[in-house]
Amino acid sequence: MLALQILIDGFAISALYALGATGFTLIFGVSGVLNLSHGAIMVAAAVAAWAAASVLHLDIYTGALFGVGVALIVSFATYFAVVKPIQNSTRIPNEEKEIFVLTGTLLWGIMIQELIAYFFTNNAKTVLPIVEGVVDIFGNRTPRNNIFTALVCCLVIGLLWLLVNRTRTGKAVLAASMNPRGVTLLGLELTQIYIVVWGIYGILAGIAGVLLGMFLGVSSYSVGPLTASAFSIVVLGGLGSVSGSLIAAFVVGYLETITAYMISPAYRTIPALLLLVFVMYIRPQGLLGRR
Amino acid sequence: MANFFTSRLFFISLVCVVVAATLPLYVSGYILGLLTVAFYFGVFAMAWDLLFGFAGEVNFGPTFLIGTGAYTAGILNNQFGWSVYVCILLGALASVVAGFVLALPALRVRGPYFGLTTLVAVLMLQNFVVVFADLTGGEIGLTIPDVITINAGANYWIALGFMTISAAILYGLSQSPVGLVLQASGQDPVQAGALGFNIVKHKLAAFIVSAFFSGLSGALLVFYFGTASVGTVVDVAVGVNVIVSAVLGGRRTVLGAALGAIFLIVAGEFLRPTGELATFIVSAVALLVVLFFPGGFLGAALSREARS
Numbered sequence: 001m002l003a004l005q006i007l008i009d010g011f012a013i014s015a016l017y018a019l020g021a022t023g024f025t026l027i028f029g030v031s032g033v034l035n036l037s038h039g040a041i042m043v044a045a046a047v048a049a050w051a052a053a054s055v056l057h058l059d060i061y062t063g064a065l066f067g068v069g070v071a072l073i074v075s076f077a078t079y080f081a082v083v084k085p086i087q088n089s090t091r092i093p094n095e096e097k098e099i100f101v102l103t104g105t106l107l108w109g110i111m112i113q114e115l116i117a118y119f120f121t122n123n124a125k126t127v128l129p130i131v132e133g134v135v136d137i138f139g140n141r142t143p144r145n146n147i148f149t150a151l152v153c154c155l156v157i158g159l160l161w162l163l164v165n166r167t168r169t170g171k172a173v174l175a176a177s178m179n180p181r182g183v184t185l186l187g188l189e190l191t192q193i194y195i196v197v198w199g200i201y202g203i204l205a206g207i208a209g210v211l212l213g214m215f216l217g218v219s220s221y222s223v224g225p226l227t228a229s230a231f232s233i234v235v236l237g238g239l240g241s242v243s244g245s246l247i248a249a250f251v252v253g254y255l256e257t258i259t260a261y262m263i264s265p266a267y268r269t270i271p272a273l274l275l276l277v278f279v280m281y282i283r284p285q286g287l288l289g290r291r
Numbered sequence: 292m293a294n295f296f297t298s299r300l301f302f303i304s305l306v307c308v309v310v311a312a313t314l315p316l317y318v319s320g321y322i323l324g325l326l327t328v329a330f331y332f333g334v335f336a337m338a339w340d341l342l343f344g345f346a347g348e349v350n351f352g353p354t355f356l357i358g359t360g361a362y363t364a365g366i367l368n369n370q371f372g373w374s375v376y377v378c379i380l381l382g383a384l385a386s387v388v389a390g391f392v393l394a395l396p397a398l399r400v401r402g403p404y405f406g407l408t409t410l411v412a413v414l415m416l417q418n419f420v421v422v423f424a425d426l427t428g429g430e431i432g433l434t435i436p437d438v439i440t441i442n443a444g445a446n447y448w449i450a451l452g453f454m455t456i457s458a459a460i461l462y463g464l465s466q467s468p469v470g471l472v473l474q475a476s477g478q479d480p481v482q483a484g485a486l487g488f489n490i491v492k493h494k495l496a497a498f499i500v501s502a503f504f505s506g507l508s509g510a511l512l513v514f515y516f517g518t519a520s521v522g523t524v525v526d527v528a529v530g531v532n533v534i535v536s537a538v539l540g541g542r543r544t545v546l547g548a549a550l551g552a553i554f555l556i557v558a559g560e561f562l563r564p565t566g567e568l569a570t571f572i573v574s575a576v577a578l579l580v581v582l583f584f585p586g587g588f589l590g591a592a593l594s595r596e597a598r599s
Contacts, residue, residue: 034403085582092585095478098402099349100581103538106531107578114571224527228410235407270418273411277396280408284400 005140006257012146014253015153016211020226021233021245022157023204029177029240030197031087033101037078037109038205039226040116045071045206046213047116047220050125060130064210067127071206072199074112079198082108109223117220127213149211156207157246160200164242173197177240232276238286247287251275300593304546308455315444323447327515329556330450333549334457334508336536338501341461343534344543345470346497347477348397352409353505353533355393358416358525360386360506365433365519366426375437379510386506387499394498398491410527417525432520439514446515453511454549457504462545464500473497474543535577541587550588 020042027033035041049067052058058066082104086092092100129145136142164170176183176193184190212218212226233252237244252272260268279286315323339353364382367373373381396408420427427433440446464470476483476490484490513519523529532555540551555573562569584591 082578082582089582089585096585099343100585102349102403102406103534104578104581107535107574107581110531110574111571111578114567114574118567118571228414228527231407232411235404239403266422267418269414270422273415273418276411277408277415280396280400280404284404 001139002261004138006254006261008137008140008142008146009261010250010254010257012150012215013257014250015150016208016215017229017233017253018246018249019153019156019204019211020208021230021237021249022160022242023201023208024230025234025237025240025242025245026173026177026204027197027201028234029242030173031083031176031194032098033083034098034105034231035078035083035201036102036106036227036231037082037112038230039223039228040109040112041071041074041078041202041205042209042212042226043116043218043220043223044074044112045209046127046218047120047125049127049210049213051120053128060128063127064130067210067213068203068206071209072202075198075202075205076195078105078108079194084194109227113220113223120220122220124217124219125213126217127210129214145214149215152207152211156204160204163200169196173200232272235286236276236279238288241286241288244286244288300546304458308451311451312448315447320443323443325557325560326553327443327447327450328512329553330447330454330549331508331512331515332533332536332552332556333454334504335533336540336548336552337458337461337545338504338508339533340537340542340545340548341465342497342501343537344545345465345473345477346494347474348494348497349402349406350393350409350501351406351527351534352393352411352413352530354525354527354530355409355412355416356386356389356502356505357509357529357533358413358420358521359389359509360502361509361513361519361524362420362427362433363506364510365435365513368435368437368514369433370426372436375439375514379507379514382510383503383507386502386509389506390498390502391495393502394495397494397498413525413527413530417521417527420521420525428519430521432518432522433513435513435517435519437514438517439511450511450515453508457508458546458549461500461504465543465545469493469496535574539577539580539587541590541593544587544589544593547587547589554588 020038024035024038027035045067048070049063052063052066053060083101086097086100086104089097129148131144131148133144134141135144135147164174172183172188172193173196175186176188176190180190183193209218229252233248234245236252237246237248255272255275256268259271311326314326335353335357338356339350342348342350360382363385364378367381368375368378393409393412397405400408421429424430439449472483472488472493475486476488476493480490509524513524516523533552536551536555537548538551539554540549541547555577558576559569559573562572565572580587586594
């Protein structure tokens, strides 16, 4: 019975990790940017959804949409205010742009985190779930919200797959991740592709953030751990590889759930960290990474 | 090296240190305490700059080295009651071992992958501190029975002297042939290796030197505070402050990193009346510097001097 419970509980959290990490890896794959404000954007979405419901008294659906919208705006702001100026800067040598983007987005994330803490305090906030109640799966009482979370995550990832593989815009994004120079030679504007990618990223991070707010609740303290977990999942899967991130998300999600159930919730993150170190030694490019 | 002693930078540094040394004669203990912490932080930032600016290693985990040194010193003093100086020395040595451990992945993986390894190292250390709470004091912090001295002025002079000596050694190292080889191997390891330099040896040395100073400074800091806690020497946020200091002051300048750290600590304190917004303002200023003066304080000043 415990095995089934772990299977069910782990699936929801893994799917959520997968959704959060997909956007992160997409951005890296296309523009080589590691966005360290990722956690802050997710928390901003969740807090916005919470505020819409409890401060502005909007209904749950509008609240969730509002949260995703805020994530989209913050995502574009990150690109235009922080990432783009660094990428276009002539004063920063090219080989150092990576560390500048890392530092810049890190600072930006801290700014968002502090603003949230200032206006909405550090207290944990739980977004009202869209579906309530509990269902019984073979004797395991499972909140409907878990199933809903898992379903939405799978649906959104499926839609993303369709978008990338079946539409013209998506194919351009895919091409840019393979060879940016080749794409510009074909007459596509790289900046426009970046804007599309940051848009997709904002929506993904927003949905993941709102779902996380319903599932576990967030506070401004979750910013760092969220970024760290997305970062480790993405590196474990191989930077820039979306399918690698999906696998890694499930590996990490289940490993954490198994540890929490079998050993102690206090050790939840340790095996995943050990695995990460181990993989880095054996296979530095990650599970499915290219070098 | 010889013309450094006649350069403007040397005189400015000398004047700064002399002025700073006279501060305890006329400023309050509150400011001295603030600057004492800032000086130890300056050493963290300079040690980090040696690794990042010169060896080109993106180390997200400066607090892994700092925390190892700080906690080793603290635990030895707490458990065995050994003398403060023995504990500080052993703390620095433990940190060197930690630097060695951190250097191993650096020789295999690069860029973001190495960055993540260092971040994981910090998270592991943090978990270790929390899990072995009997030994480390857990989340509450470790009480340290001994302190170096309780005199604010003496503490200040120790910190200032320590920072000045560290700065001299680290800056000297960065300007020496060893520093140049490090810089070359950070920028293009293949080419530097082709020129016949032993990159592995140089990088290991950089890690060990950086770890030694980080650990020493961390150990001194906990004996100043009289307590070691995750929030002061291990937390990722502390590491972020170290990185921000180094980038603010100007990477690859070593001395700038110390300036950045002092600025960050003092600014954070002066903004305390703004309450929770203090961190926001400091981060915003740091972001603006990163965006508009990528060379940092000292970088901007030095390039102006070079141009004129």
